[in-house]
Structure formats: structure tokens, C-alpha cells
Amino acid sequence: MAEANPTDFPTVLGPDATFKGEMSFEKGMRLMGRFEGKINTAGRLHISREAKLAADVDAGAIIVEGEVKGNLSASDRIELKSTARYEGDLRASKLVVDEGAVFQGQVSVGPDVVKNRPPMQQGGGVVRPMANTGQPGFPPAVQQGQPLK
Amino acid sequence: MSRIPSYGSSTPDDRITIVCLYCGKPNEVGRRAMSVTCKYCYKSLTLKDVQFKAYEARRAVETCGIVTVEKKANVVTDRVMASGLIVRGKLKGDVTSSGPVLIGPEAELKGNVTAPTLAVGAGAILDGKYKIGNLEPPARDVPPPPSAS
Numbered sequence: 001m002a003e004a005n006p007t008d009f010p011t012v013l014g015p016d017a018t019f020k021g022e023m024s025f026e027k028g029m030r031l032m033g034r035f036e037g038k039i040n041t042a043g044r045l046h047i048s049r050e051a052k053l054a055a056d057v058d059a060g061a062i063i064v065e066g067e068v069k070g071n072l073s074a075s076d077r078i079e080l081k082s083t084a085r086y087e088g089d090l091r092a093s094k095l096v097v098d099e100g101a102v103f104q105g106q107v108s109v110g111p112d113v114v115k116n117r118p119p120m121q122q123g124g125g126v127v128r129p130m131a132n133t134g135q136p137g138f139p140p141a142v143q144q145g146q147p148l149k
Numbered sequence: 150m151s152r153i154p155s156y157g158s159s160t161p162d163d164r165i166t167i168v169c170l171y172c173g174k175p176n177e178v179g180r181r182a183m184s185v186t187c188k189y190c191y192k193s194l195t196l197k198d199v200q201f202k203a204y205e206a207r208r209a210v211e212t213c214g215i216v217t218v219e220k221k222a223n224v225v226t227d228r229v230m231a232s233g234l235i236v237r238g239k240l241k242g243d244v245t246s247s248g249p250v251l252i253g254p255e256a257e258l259k260g261n262v263t264a265p266t267l268a269v270g271a272g273a274i275l276d277g278k279y280k281i282g283n284l285e286p287p288a289r290d291v292p293p294p295p296s297a298s
Contacts, residue, residue, distance in 0.1 A: 095275065097267045102282025107262075110274035 008044065015050055031066075042075070049083050062092075064101075075114045167213045168247055169194060170230045199231070201238070215248070218256075234264070243277075 009030040013019055017033035028044035031051045039045060039057045047053050051066035061076045064084040071089045072078055078092040082100035089106040093114050097103075166175045172190040184195050198214035201222040210216055210226050215233035218224050218240045226242035233248035239257040244250065246264040254270030261278040269275065 090279075094271055095269045095273075097269060097281065099266050100282075104280045104282075105278065107275050107277060107279045109269065110276075111272060113274075 009046055013051075015048075047084075073114065167194070167196060168232065170211060170213060170232075170245075170247070173247070210242075220253075 007027075009028040011025050011027075011029040013029065013031045013033045013035060015032040018035075019033070020036045022038040022040070023029075023035075024040040026041065026043055028046065029039075029041070030046045030048060031053060032048045034052045036054045038055055039059065041059045043059065044061045044063070045057060045059045046063045047066045047068060049065040053066065053068045053070065055070045056073075057070065058073045060074060061078070062072050062074045063079045063081065064072075064086055065081040066083070067085045069087045072086075072091070074092040076092070077094035077096060078090060079096040080086060080098060080101040080103055082098040084098075084101040084103065086101070086103035087105055089108075090103070091108045091113055093109070093111055095107070095109045163180050164177050165180050166177050167185075168175055169187040169190060169192065171192045172187060174187065174189040176185060176187055176189075176194075178185045178196065182196055184193060184197075186193055195212045196214055197212060198217070199210060199212050200217045200219065201224045202219045203221060204223045204225075206225040208226065209228050209230070210224070211228075211230045213232050215235065216229055216231040217235045218238045220237045222238040222240075224238070224240045224242070226240075229240070229242055229244045229246075231244075231246050231248075234244055234246045234250045235253070236251070236256045236258050237253040241259045243261045244258070244264065246262075248264070249266040249268065250262060250264040251268045252258055252270060252273045252275065255272045256270065257274040259274075259276045261280075263280040265281070265283060267279070267281045
């Protein structure tokens with residue numbers, strides 16, 4: 001994977017950190033440690049290879065390289081990289097699965113899925129409406145996978 | 150066709166190895182065979198690729214080849230068992246594939262999916278329970294193969 005610009009992920013939870021609770025942020029977060037709870041953001045969440053996440057996530061885009069248990073919802077896309085281990089329900093406009101990724105759960109993918117989704121349980125969380133809703137610059141969705149013979 | 154080519158010196162060029170859809174055991178068959186009986190579980194196996202080009206409702210689609218649902222096709226079935234699946238149109242039914250599942254852009258797949266790898270095109274619509282990755286093969290009591298003599 002290309003090295004991301006540090007400004008893409010201003011928030012970083014380091015490899016020796018453990019967080020329990022609810023988190024919201026605006027731009028992006030790179031998770032390298034352990035997280036339990038809930039994440040709300042219109043930005044990007046990157047779950048690194050060494051990270052462990054047990055949470056319900058509502059984000060703009062989610063990239064999974066590590067181990068995740070919980071429900072993921074993304075208004076744009078969810079990417080499961082080859083090292084991803086994911087168990088839970090998934091809801092997104094687009095899904096990208098790399099070869100080698102392992103996941104299990106209910107999948108709802110489509111352009112209308114996130115628009116018509118039931119509201120997430122807020123639980124008193126801090127979910128701010130985003131003034132700048134511009135999503136980070138993803139290239140247009142690319143068809144994945146190798147052609148079958 | 151997704152038959153696994155056999156490169157071993159023990160297998161002549163006109164023989165290939167296929168994996169039984171039901172017991173997961175390899176069977177060596179003639180390259181031009183259209184159907185065989187698994188020598189382990191004695192189930193009949195179709196080896197042909199299956200292609201759908203229009204609306205079709207079927208109880209089951211079972212083949213050791215590759216199932217292709219073309220763009221204008223709409224397939225409604227209880228289950229699809231194959232060694233590879235390509236969906237460019239619409240498919241409603243549970244899918245078990247021993248090879249990759251490729252869901253093209255704008256395709257629609259409604260049903261539960263079990264497969265080692267998944268590739269999803271942009272704009273595809275998915276709905277169902279997914280098990281993707283190297284999952285443990287189901288343990289079955291399968292009688293030993295009859296001796297060659």
C-alpha cells in the first residue's frame with residue numbers, strides 16, 4: 001500500500017495504546033493499537049495490521065488490515081486488505097476485498113444501502129455534522145480481483 | 150472451466166483433477182469428461198461450465214465448472230454450488246463456491262455466499278451473509294476410495 005500522507009490521518013492510536021469508549025473525529029484516524037467501543041466519523045478510519053478493533057463503526061471510509069469484530073458502516077467504501085480478519089455486519093456503498101481477506105457476517109452493499117440505513121444508536125455520543133463533507137480523494141472505484149479462467 | 154490442471158508427472162495430459170463439490174476430495178478425471186461420479190462420496194458431478202443469459206428459475210445449479218450470470222440474466226435459485234462464479238447480471242440464491250466469486254459492476258447478488266475469495270465491482274449490490282476466506286472445510290464422514298484393482 002502506498003504510504004499515506006500524515007495529514008490524511010491526523011489522529012493516531014499507537015500500537016501500545018488501548019482505548020475503551022466512544023470516539024469521534026473529523027478527518028481520519030489510524031488505529032494501530034486496541035479499540036473497544038464506538039467510532040463515529042465522516043472521515044476515514046484505517047485499521048492497521050497490528051490493530052484490534054471491537055466496535056461499531058460509522059465512518060466515511062474504512063480500511064481494514066487488522067482484526068475487527070463489530071458492525072461497520074461506511075457512506076463511501078469499505079476496503080478489506082489481504083491481512084484483514086473481520087467478523088460482523090457490513091454496510092457500505094462500495095466494497096473492496098483483497099485476496100486473502102477473511103470475513104464473516106451480514107453484507108449489505110449498494111449505492112442506496114447507506115442512504116436507507118436505519119439511524120445508528122447514538123448513545124449520547126458526540127456526532128457533529130460535518131461542515132466539510134468532502135471525502136478524501138479516493139480514486140474511482142476499481143473492479144478488483146483477477147479474472148476467472 | 151475451473152478444473153485444477155495437474156502438473157504432476159503421474160497425471161497424463163488428458164487427465165485433470167477436480168474437487169468434489171460435496172466432499173471436497175480431489176478426483177482425477179478425463180479432460181473431456183462431461184460428468185463423473187465422485188469416487189469418495191459417490192455423488193454425481195457435472196463438469197461443464199454453466200452460463201445464464203436470460204431469466205431462469207432453477208432449484209439448484211451445481212457444477213464443478215464455472216457459473217456465469219451474464220448481464221441480461223436474472224437467475225433465481227435455491228443454491229449455486231460451483232468452483233467459481235461470475236455475476237454480471239442478477240442472481241438470487243445461496244452460493245457456495247470453491248473458487249473465487251466475481252461480482253461485476255452493477256451486478257446484483259442476493260443470498261448467502263461462502264467462497265475463498267470475493268471481488269466486487271463498483272456499483273454492485275450485495276445482500277446476504279458472507280463467509281469469505283480460507284474457511285475450514287466441513288468435516289464429513291466419507292468412505293475411503295475404492296482400491297484401483
